[in-house]
Amino acid sequence: MSGAAFLSIRNGDILRLKDVPHLAPAEFRDHILRGVDSGWRIVSLFGKPIADRYVRLYAVMANDRQGSLSLCSADVTDQYPALTGECPQAHWFEREIAEQWGVIPKGHPWLKPVRFHEVYRFGTDAWGRDPSKKILPGVTDFFQVRGEEVHEVAVGPVHAGVIEPGHFRFQCHGEKVFHLEISLGYQHRGVERSLIGAPAKRVFHYMETLAGDTTIGHATAYAQAMETLARCKVPARAQALRGVMLELERLANHAGDLGALAGDVAYLPTASYCGRIRGDFLNLSALICGSRFGRGMILPGGVRFDLDEKNIAELLSRLNGIYKNLCGAVNLLWDSPSVMNRFEGTGTLSAEACENLGLVGIPARACGLERDIRFDFPAGIYRLAQLPVSTYTSGDVFARAYVRWLEVQRSVDFLQNQLATMPEGPVSETLAHPASETLTVSLVEGWRGEICHVAMTDKHGHIAHYKVVDPSFHNWMGLAMALRGEPISDFPLCNKSFNLSYCGHDL
Amino acid sequence: MFKVLWTRLQQKRRTVSFPKGKVSLPERFRGLPHIDTARCPDHCQECAKACPLDAVRVDGKKFQWDLGKCLFCADCMEACPAHAISYSRDYRLAVRKKENLILDGPTLELAQSLGKEMKRLFKRSLRLRQVSAGGCNACEADVNVLTTVVFDLARFGIDFVASPRHADGLLITGPVTDNMKLALEKTYQAVPHPKLVIAVGACAISGGPYRDHAETHNGADSVVPVDLYIPGCPPHPLTTLDGLLRLLGRL
Numbered sequence: 188m189s190g191a192a193f194l195s196i197r198n199g200d201i202l203r204l205k206d207v208p209h210l211a212p213a214e215f216r217d218h219i220l221r222g223v224d225s226g227w228r229i230v231s232l233f234g235k236p237i238a239d240r241y242v243r244l245y246a247v248m249a250n251d252r253q254g255s256l257s258l259c260s261a262d263v264t265d266q267y268p269a270l271t272g273e274c275p276q277a278h279w280f281e282r283e284i285a286e287q288w289g290v291i292p293k294g295h296p297w298l299k300p301v302r303f304h305e306v307y308r309f310g311t312d313a314w315g316r317d318p319s320k321k322i323l324p325g326v327t328d329f330f331q332v333r334g335e336e337v338h339e340v341a342v343g344p345v346h347a348g349v350i351e352p353g354h355f356r357f358q359c360h361g362e363k364v365f366h367l368e369i370s371l372g373y374q375h376r377g378v379e380r381s382l383i384g385a386p387a388k389r390v391f392h393y394m395e396t397l398a399g400d401t402t403i404g405h406a407t408a409y410a411q412a413m414e415t416l417a418r419c420k421v422p423a424r425a426q427a428l429r430g431v432m433l434e435l436e437r438l439a440n441h442a443g444d445l446g447a448l449a450g451d452v453a454y455l456p457t458a459s460y461c462g463r464i465r466g467d468f469l470n471l472s473a474l475i476c477g478s479r480f481g482r483g484m485i486l487p488g489g490v491r492f493d494l495d496e497k498n499i500a501e502l503l504s505r506l507n508g509i510y511k512n513l514c515g516a517v518n519l520l521w522d523s524p525s526v527m528n529r530f531e532g533t534g535t536l537s538a539e540a541c542e543n544l545g546l547v548g549i550p551a552r553a554c555g556l557e558r559d560i561r562f563d564f565p566a567g568i569y570r571l572a573q574l575p576v577s578t579y580t581s582g583d584v585f586a587r588a589y590v591r592w593l594e595v596q597r598s599v600d601f602l603q604n605q606l607a608t609m610p611e612g613p614v615s616e617t618l619a620h621p622a623s624e625t626l627t628v629s630l631v632e633g634w635r636g637e638i639c640h641v642a643m644t645d646k647h648g649h650i651a652h653y654k655v656v657d658p659s660f661h662n663w664m665g666l667a668m669a670l671r672g673e674p675i676s677d678f679p680l681c682n683k684s685f686n687l688s689y690c691g692h693d694l
Numbered sequence: 695m696f697k698v699l700w701t702r703l704q705q706k707r708r709t710v711s712f713p714k715g716k717v718s719l720p721e722r723f724r725g726l727p728h729i730d731t732a733r734c735p736d737h738c739q740e741c742a743k744a745c746p747l748d749a750v751r752v753d754g755k756k757f758q759w760d761l762g763k764c765l766f767c768a769d770c771m772e773a774c775p776a777h778a779i780s781y782s783r784d785y786r787l788a789v790r791k792k793e794n795l796i797l798d799g800p801t802l803e804l805a806q807s808l809g810k811e812m813k814r815l816f817k818r819s820l821r822l823r824q825v826s827a828g829g830c831n832a833c834e835a836d837v838n839v840l841t842t843v844v845f846d847l848a849r850f851g852i853d854f855v856a857s858p859r860h861a862d863g864l865l866i867t868g869p870v871t872d873n874m875k876l877a878l879e880k881t882y883q884a885v886p887h888p889k890l891v892i893a894v895g896a897c898a899i900s901g902g903p904y905r906d907h908a909e910t911h912n913g914a915d916s917v918v919p920v921d922l923y924i925p926g927c928p929p930h931p932l933t934t935l936d937g938l939l940r941l942l943g944r945l
Contacts, residue, residue: 399832
């Protein structure tokens with residue numbers, strides 16, 4: 188993929204809107220397809236309304252091996268030839284474009300709503316729904332398998348556990364799942380739409396609550412974007428502290444997930460230890476900023492709370508204690524044949540399927556794909572402190588659990604190093620007004636995987652468009668595919684091994 | 695087997711002795727807030743201007759702080775030129791009536807226990823069905839944590855159940871998105887009488903950051919009657935536990 192058709196950029200580059208390559212729709216499509224054929228993948232694909240009934244489509248693509256990102260755009264009106272048929276990783280993005288802007292990807296094999304809300308351009312509903320009637324979530328034509336002995340199981344939106352809502356439809360033959368269809372949107376709070384023109388003081392709190400368990404991840408992605416647009420240099424100490432918070436968030440969630448996976452196979456020792464240890468990590472975040480979820484820590488321009496010598500010593504000593512406990516708890520899993528029997532070979536995804544679907548984060552690395560923003564597109568502290576990518580190859584529940592465990596060890600190592608060698612200096616910088624008519628792509632490796640924020644400004648330097656892609660947006664389809672051919676009773680285990688975000692997806 | 699037992703010994707006993715023992719919260723924890731209005735410069739409205747949800751109002755020497763809207767975010771504290779705003783480490787914030795969420799002095803009127811009959815029914819056994827209606831998974835996670843060995847909710851006779859038909863009440867998180875309204879109503883109807891509703895977190899009380907969005911309903915009590923409000927974004931697990939125990943008359 189070369190030439191003027193695509194602009195090569197880096198994570199956290201600022202560019203003028205008018206420099207974004209502009210292609211004819213057919214050329215745009217062609218370039219994405221050829222790119223995907225030669226090892227690129229779709230990071231973000233979205234529409235932005237412009238004048239005269241036009242919607243401008245933007246594609247952000249990544250080549251992980253080369254560590255390069257690229258960007259291009261094309262204008263469409265009410266339809267364009269769909270990419271999904273030839274490029275399954277566009278599937279969810281094209282459904283989103285149709286739902287938000289009423290632009291129909293012609294020939295899309297599975298064109299259904301993603302979040303069940305009204306179209307954002309009046310009178311252009313992609314499904315021709317009656318605008319006077321309320322759009323109900325989960326009301327769509329679900330994929331169905333027919334046959335005498337086939338039955339359908341519908342679960343949700345309200346589930347049995349303390350968990351967010353979503354609707355799951357299983358097409359089963361006895362215990363065996365032929366197909367699972369996941370229908371979301373119950374958590375839709377209208378974040379992206381409200382971001383434009385919202386009081387500035389509220390915007391940051393949207394970011395902290397996009398996905399509450401990824402507060403630091405999304406807040407950092409937003410802060411990074413704003414800093415780029417305002418050409419602000421974030422002090423080194425703030426970058427280090429952001430890294431510390433991001434890895435603590437990863438540790439808390441990975442520890443919690445390993446415990447929950449143990450719980451799902453009824454292995455109670457690890458389940459109960461890790462449930463508690465997750466809280467111990469959250470309490471380390473609270474030690475730094477007062478909030479167990481890192482609320483209030485990140486600021487555009489730096490961080491709000493600094494650490495003194497005493498805090499650092501306490502953090503390090505508590506971290507070592509917690510890690511020792513975590514090693515004991517998690518290593519029980521790998522030593523227990525009853526656990527391994529349930530983990531191994533369950534919910535297997537091939538690397539090929541992963542690549543086709545464009546998965547990111549843990550599920551991708553558990554298939555051996557080396558995709559990690561911290562390594563491939565490092566920003567902030569990760570430019571200086573490199574974390575090797577943790578992968579495993581079997582693509583099953585075990586691999587997704589084990590990759591978490593590998594990452595836990597890397598993160599602890601990172602924290603010990605960073606806390607021992609914290610750079611001196613201030614922890615925040617005043618942020619100027621963003622530059623006008625510019626664009627930036629901000630990538631962060633959250634604990635679930637790749638977080639992508641794209642921000643654009645208008646001629647006054649106000650946010651004109653903001654696009655969020657949570658890793659879950661890429662990965663929900665992966666869960667559906669992992670369940671094919673599995674017994675339905677393994678759904679909780681498979682689901683937990685992905686542990687995707689509902690609100691991060693629904694926005 | 696030996697390894698399992700050895701690990702068990704190493705993990706020790708971890709359950710906190712709440713409510714009897716001492717509570718340890720980090721120094722920077724943001725609990726019950728206070729404004730020392732004596733320090734406020736005349737006509738200064740910096741805190742009100744900084745508050746993302748207009749939860750704070752200062753009028754001369756009086757202040758009003760709506761804990762139902764407050765995200766405990768420190769934006770106001772940082773904006774205050776006179777350093778008059780402080781958050782204490784007092785984690786007790788739960789109230790029974792919405793008007794009691796308005797803080798205008800040093801103390802809050804904390805939740806009263808249920809009436810005699812309801813207390814007789816639920817004091818020793820309360821089963822809750824949790825409904826997330828647009829919650830960001832922070833409230834959900836810190837409610838869930840109550841069932842871990844640290845807080846061990848079950849020792850108070852409180853537990854979460856899978857079906858609303860097995861429940862004595864609902865614990866609601868999230869601003870109630872339009873897409874979850876019907877599901878929430880149906881879940882509420884499925885709970886047998888008499889029933890309780892507990893709203894956890896700024897979103898479930900007032901809509902939180904998503905207040906007045908067309909896609910949300912500004913909290914649980916726009917859909918169902920609420921018996922207990924637990925402020926926070928998200929509330930600390932101890933704040934929630936304290937609220938539940940107060941409601942049951944066990945504190």
